[in-house]
Amino acid sequence: ETGVTQSPTHLIKTRGQQVTLRCSSQSGHNTVSWYQQALGQGPQFIFQYYREEENGRGNFPPRFSGLQFPNYSSELNVNALELDDSALYLCASSLQGGDTQYFGPGTRLTVL
Amino acid sequence: GQNIDQPTEMTATEGAIVQINCTYQTSGFNGLFWYQQHAGEAPTFLSYNVLDGLEEKGRFSSFLSRSKGYSYLLLKELQMKDSASYLCAPMDSNYQLIWGAGTKLIIKP
Numbered sequence: 397e398t399g400v401t402q403s404p405t406h407l408i409k410t411r412g413q414q415v416t417l418r419c420s421s422q423s424g425h426n427t428v429s430w431y432q433q434a435l436g437q438g439p440q441f442i443f444q445y446y447r448e449e450e451n452g453r454g455n456f457p458p459r460f461s462g463l464q465f466p467n468y469s470s471e472l473n474v475n476a477l478e479l480d481d482s483a484l485y486l487c488a489s490s491l492q493g494g495d496t497q498y499f500g501p502g503t504r505l506t507v508l
Numbered sequence: 509g510q511n512i513d514q515p516t517e518m519t520a521t522e523g524a525i526v527q528i529n530c531t532y533q534t535s536g537f538n539g540l541f542w543y544q545q546h547a548g549e550a551p552t553f554l555s556y557n558v559l560d561g562l563e564e565k566g567r568f569s570s571f572l573s574r575s576k577g578y579s580y581l582l583l584k585e586l587q588m589k590d591s592a593s594y595l596c597a598p599m600d601s602n603y604q605l606i607w608g609a610g611t612k613l614i615i616k617p
Contacts, residue, residue: 438609496553497541497553498553501549
């Protein structure tokens, strides 16, 4: 157990809808990173938040957006869902950027 | 560009030793992480190397050569529960992890 939690565990949406995924970081960790992992692939970096500010972004379109709250929990929002957005979404928390990242269990998103 | 190269799949026998190699190219370098990922689960942290040499942690050891852009994970006394994917992830100059597709390790009795 890493102390990182994510909700929901599974989610089914249809094309064009919007989704919000949530992550609670490990106690004392102020940095949260979000990843998308398709089946058989490694995680793809979406973005990272450090003390409520975006601190790096991967090659994802603007319809992927995020937020970090004062308690360092975080949200990932995806608008205008596409079929290719179906994946496991992982969040990882770390003490600060550059430290070991500890992953939550992930949210499995299916877009129909 | 940034690139990670690992074998796609490896097979080993229970009780044996296996070495999973990783070569990498990154923009800057701030250490290299190894993670284990069982099917359908999240990655779990195994090891971190920032200096050249071998780091030993129980049955698992990890080696790094920064000049060669090379690392390996050594698993000893293999158990069936070690069947998983192993992900090599160097950290670049922006402190972002760079991920490859990982190596799927199959353990046979």
